[in-house]
Amino acid sequence: MKTSWRSASLVASAAAVLVLTTACGQDKADTSTGSQNVGAAPAANGYGSAGAAASPSTGAGAAGQNTGAQTQSAGQLAVADTDKLGEVVTDSAGMTLYRFDKDTAEPPKSNCDGDCATAWPPVPASGATAPIGIDKTLLGEVTRTDGTKQLTYEGWPLYRFAKDTKAGDTKGQGVGGTWYATAPDGKKASGGGEAAAGGSAEAGDLPGLSTRNDPELGEVVVDKNGMTVYRFEKDVPWPMKSNCVGECLEKWPVVAPVDAADTKGIDNKNDGRRGYVVNNRPDGLKQQSIDCWPLYTFAGDKKPGDTNGQGVGGTWYAISPEGKPLGKPK
Template identity: 50%
Template sequence: MRNLRRTALLTVPAAVAGLLLLTACGSDGKPAATATPAASAPAASTPAASAPATDKAATDKAALKGSLAAGNTAKFGAIVLDGLDYTLYRFDKDTANPSASNCNGDCAAKWPPVPVNAQGTIKGIDAKLVGSVTRADGTKQLTLGGWPLYRFAGDKAPGETNGQGVGGTWFIAAPDGKKAAAGTGTGGNGY
């Protein structure tokens, strides 16, 4: 039994080192690009044993904000939600190729950027379409189909879509990164 424990302890660090090496290099052995697709599964993490329960709850909530899920509405069809089921938006003044965010300062207060989170998850969305962009303040923001993603401060509850069409430049994001199409949904999530 003692030898099994020792083997397991040696295997875990070796596996972690292997994953780090694979993450740092692309498939051709060269360093990976800075805008990388997000993983389709949550990253493994071990909370510190001494962390209070409230810190874990805050961490879990932050991880959910960096998550993406496909939803469906009767009014707007297929849409993108964060892990807390808040609607996500894209901004016509941003660019998708190359990805660039043009919402900063007061704009970012009204339209909070969706942060990149290693613990975030992706459900019902092609992980190949998910990436990130570095914002003017140096933080990382999730992108979908190259378009930076945002929440709207005017959405006070999950499933609200109050940001649709604001200023003729803000639109609900569809799971392919394009604008959600009005009137094509089934209302499957009850929004």
């Protein structure tokens, strides 16, 4: 695994999102559990499951995992060049370091406590160093609610993932639509490759939601990284409800809210009943929808243009710009 470094400046941005009120028949969050396609219990607070018998007070990781390895100092950080995600920040042992969308970088603040911190052990600030040639101000610390100091990178609190068991693992990427490996510039690692729309744009150059022409399925919705967007036939559009919860979200991360202005070729109208609105999920996640169908990507898709999620379980289908399931048998 090769490592390389580059300096970067902190970029902070805010995006306006649509808030679901009475559209799609959801006046308030639905607290019923519903069914999912993996037969698993909901993960703690929607943060992703760390495995059985983990204790929030100990910071233990997955069952049978070495707790000390999860809570030890990061040592001298490095950047690993991975095949799937490009460059990601790691600790001195090569373990991937993650950031959480529900945290803030300005000012730094961690919003991952309790069961969340079991699944995502915070990286201690003590003993962490930057390599020679890197501005030390990229590293910082934040005081957590329990009084401990957590390492930050470009302002973002850093975490390990309990299910990562060896150097190079990136099993936490995209979990819950809120957890991402940290890129060397402090942003979310998302991978590279050609844009699925057929151009040479890099991931992140596309609108928040757009379309591409798939040779087999036709016009398919894709996210900002060119990854195929899906709908789940066990979900309910009226009143809108997602039945993919808990461990299901590890395979099918939710698509975060995307402002209507940050779309191209998408049916982004909202008539107050059905339309382009945000699903306020009982687990606290906010999920974009088209025609009241909640949107997901698939963890099994590794590059733009992949449609490995198509037809999985007879319930998952790529979604059209109008919200229709593509390629679904009649």
